[in-house]
Amino acid sequence: MSQKVLLSSKEINIILHRLACQLLENHLDFADTVLIGMQPRGKFVAERLTKILKEEYKVKHIEVGFLDITFYRDDFRRGDKPLEANQTNIDFLVEDKKVVLIDDVLYTGRSIRAALTAIQSFGRPSEIELLTLIDRRFSRHLPIQPTYRGRQVDAINNEKVVVLWEENDGKDQIYLINK
Amino acid sequence: MSELSVNHLLGIKYINEKDIQLIFETADQFKEVINRSIKKVPSLRDITIANIFFENSTRTRLSFELAEKRLSADVINFSAGQSSVKKGETLIDTVNNILSMKVDMVVMRHPNPGAGIFLSKHVKAAIVNAGDGAHEHPTQALLDSFSIRERFGDVAGKKVVIVGDILHSRVALSNIFALKLQGAQVKVCGPKTLMPKHIGSLGVEVETDLRKALNWCDVANMLRIQNERLDISYFPTTREYTQQFGVNKALLDSLDKEIVIMHPGPINRGVEITSDVADSKQSIILNQVENGVAIRMAVIYLLASKIK
Numbered sequence: 001m002s003q004k005v006l007l008s009s010k011e012i013n014i015i016l017h018r019l020a021c022q023l024l025e026n027h028l029d030f031a032d033t034v035l036i037g038m039q040p041r042g043k044f045v046a047e048r049l050t051k052i053l054k055e056e057y058k059v060k061h062i063e064v065g066f067l068d069i070t071f072y073r074d075d076f077r078r079g080d081k082p083l084e085a086n087q088t089n090i091d092f093l094v095e096d097k098k099v100v101l102i103d104d105v106l107y108t109g110r111s112i113r114a115a116l117t118a119i120q121s122f123g124r125p126s127e128i129e130l131l132t133l134i135d136r137r138f139s140r141h142l143p144i145q146p147t148y149r150g151r152q153v154d155a156i157n158n159e160k161v162v163v164l165w166e167e168n169d170g171k172d173q174i175y176l177i178n179k
Numbered sequence: 180m181s182e183l184s185v186n187h188l189l190g191i192k193y194i195n196e197k198d199i200q201l202i203f204e205t206a207d208q209f210k211e212v213i214n215r216s217i218k219k220v221p222s223l224r225d226i227t228i229a230n231i232f233f234e235n236s237t238r239t240r241l242s243f244e245l246a247e248k249r250l251s252a253d254v255i256n257f258s259a260g261q262s263s264v265k266k267g268e269t270l271i272d273t274v275n276n277i278l279s280m281k282v283d284m285v286v287m288r289h290p291n292p293g294a295g296i297f298l299s300k301h302v303k304a305a306i307v308n309a310g311d312g313a314h315e316h317p318t319q320a321l322l323d324s325f326s327i328r329e330r331f332g333d334v335a336g337k338k339v340v341i342v343g344d345i346l347h348s349r350v351a352l353s354n355i356f357a358l359k360l361q362g363a364q365v366k367v368c369g370p371k372t373l374m375p376k377h378i379g380s381l382g383v384e385v386e387t388d389l390r391k392a393l394n395w396c397d398v399a400n401m402l403r404i405q406n407e408r409l410d411i412s413y414f415p416t417t418r419e420y421t422q423q424f425g426v427n428k429a430l431l432d433s434l435d436k437e438i439v440i441m442h443p444g445p446i447n448r449g450v451e452i453t454s455d456v457a458d459s460k461q462s463i464i465l466n467q468v469e470n471g472v473a474i475r476m477a478v479i480y481l482l483a484s485k486i487k
Contacts, residue, residue, distance in 0.1 A: 077486060121217040
């Protein structure tokens with residue numbers, strides 16, 4: 001099993017700042033915008049971005065929620081994926097809001113498809129955007145593309161992109177493993 | 180991969196502590212789902228479930244049906260009263276006929292103990308026991324423990340007294356198994372005539388003085404006097420039962436501490452508990468009903484994931 005570092009802690013930080021600026025450019029004061037981090041790993045990206053936006057770019061108020069898509073997956077009873085659901089924590093309605101879905105890695109696009117269905121349970125958003133830290137090119141099963149992308153990666157199917165976060169895994173790092 | 184250790188939920192006796200925790204953790208998420216404005220998820224859209232009730236039920240049946248619909252399963256309902264069972268069809272024939280219509284799961288209530296176990300050995304479908312005679316009622320016990328966990332944070336170490344007709348109660352038996360598995364202390368309280376002979380072998384203590392039992396416990400689960408199962412007189416009159424084993428507000432207020440009151444329903448108001456107790460803030464009876472849907476969603480979801 002080989003391992004290759006894709007992004008270091010410093011690079012991740014620069015990319016997160018760039019993504020925060022891009023969000024700011026499109027959403028200004030975030031009055032009509034909500035950020036939705038996808039459970040389990042998109043949560044960290046959403047939290048980091050919120051922190052940067054609030055502390056460094058002085059955005060006063062941002063609504064942030066976390067969405068779990070386990071019950072909306074299209075591979076129930078089909079695979080070896082764990083069934084365990086994570087917490088959904090969205091205590092606001094997304095009716096007429098601009099929703100930014102946030103995840104760490106965009107791969108087949110099936111999770112995003114599930115999220116697009118799941119988000120309807122919380123209202124009808126005026127529009128939905130997608131932000132992903134890593135975009136795995138050439139591996140999509142569905143016609144889904146990110147609005148904001150951190151880094152595009154060419155990875156073949158038996159490779160896996162692993163994203164580590166300091167608050168969860170002890171350090172910030174993104175690497176590619178070949179199984 | 181986290182999954183249940185069983186393919187059917189026939190009783191708490193056949194599952195382990197890890198299964199209970201997995202059901203609770205899944206039910207936590209479903210509880211959030213059923214409090215959304217759109218209370219439905221598409222998980223089970225390719226699953227068909229038959230609710231087969233050979234015995235009357237309102238709450239359990241509605242709760243199961245709602246849980247199934249919230250998971251987007253297709254549901255068919257069957258009551259023995261209006262069916263060919265009256266014409267002499269056997270249980271296996273009835274169920275196999277229903278399964279020929281491509282049903283994946285059967286939720287069954289039956290007056291005979293062990294009916295679910297029998298069925299699970301003879302038909303090809305996941306079976307959920309929704310009450311089999313005086314044997315078990317596993318989803319009720321799970322939702323009772325889930326409600327205790329919700330109120331106290333944990334079931335382990337809590338003191339629970341089950342009051343009433345222990346002899347005929349499937350709720351009592353399933354609750355004892357579930358509570359003991361999770362490390363709670365359990366006492367049973369009621370007339371000696373309504374105590375099973377070897378109840379002590381389940382690791383529970385018998386207390387015949389209600390006041391003592393209530394002063395000891397954190398939670399009192401008040402069972403209904405099941406007049407339909409009382410073939411002979413087990414106590415002189417309902418009035419006398421109420422005097423000895425009924426909970427009223429005055430008794431609750433005179434205790435050393437504030438205890439939580441549960442009841443599996445339907446309540447005989449004024450018999451096992453008075454109206455002011457049932458409607459007091461110490462009662463979590465309606466929380467139990469709400470949790471019932473979440474628990475049944477979790478059970479059905481986890482069992483359905485094992486259907487190949």
